[in-house]
Amino acid sequence: MMRLMVVEALGVEKEWESLEKSVVYELRMTEYDAPENQETMVAMSTHLDINIITILRQQKGQGLEILTKDGKQLFAPPNSFSVIAGESLKAWSNGRVSTPPHRVKMLNNEKRHTIQFRSHFKNGCIIQAPEKLVDKDHPQVYKPYKYPDYVKFLFSKDGWVLKNGPKMPILSKKLTVGLKEKMMA
Numbered sequence: 408m409m410r411l412m413v414v415e416a417l418g419v420e421k422e423w424e425s426l427e428k429s430v431v432y433e434l435r436m437t438e439y440d441a442p443e444n445q446e447t448m449v450a451m452s453t454h455l456d457i458n459i460i461t462i463l464r465q466q467k468g469q470g471l472e473i474l475t476k477d478g479k480q481l482f483a484p485p486n487s488f489s490v491i492a493g494e495s496l497k498a499w500s501n502g503r504v505s506t507p508p509h510r511v512k513m514l515n516n517e518k519r520h521t522i523q524f525r526s527h528f529k530n531g532c533i534i535q536a537p538e539k540l541v542d543k544d545h546p547q548v549y550k551p552y553k554y555p556d557y558v559k560f561l562f563s564k565d566g567w568v569l570k571n572g573p574k575m576p577i578l579s580k581k582l583t584v585g586l587k588e589k590m591m592a
Contacts, residue, residue: 409460409490410526417500422537426499429532430459432524439470439511439519450519451511456493457557459526463489466520474508495528495557498549501536528554 410430414423442448450470464487465471471483473491483489497506513519528534535551 409462410496413460413492413496413500413504417503417540419537419539422539429528430526431529432526435523435525437521437523439513439521441516441518442513444516448513449510450513453508453510455506455508456491456525457495457561458493459496459499459528460493461489461491462524463491464522465489467517470511470513470519470521472510472512476505493525495534495554498534498552499536501540501545502548503540503545530555 410426411423414420414426439450453474463471463483465483465485467485471489473481473483473489475481491509492504492506494506496504511519530553533551533553534549534557536547536549541547
């Protein structure tokens, strides 16, 4: 539904059917360990999501912080849903949809639980802006690419993950190795 709203807002409704056929979904539940000594701790460093859209539901206290274009921090309220556009949607929209930097902070001595519903492009799909979104006033910003190629690039020596530290969503100590192996495969 969120993607349909974006497609309609961009005036490219004719692209909806092909976009919808190109997408897979993932439901992820995450547990962040409580910080020691009741101190504030960054559980996930500032990063950009690389998928299409993430719908995130956090339990209890705050933790999700989103940076606005003008540099202000927004704090997602407890027991709320947050919708975050990813880099793949930014590329598909030719830069017309922006991807907000965000992070997760642990603010007390309790574990934090979230549910994340994500949409990704299928592995064989080429991510490319619709022709209607490319013109003389809006030249093509991104080269067409396949999602797995982009993920591999992020973890390559030229990608921003290794150059700038762990900016990818590393979920927990238990899942980190498995996630990297899965994304690199």
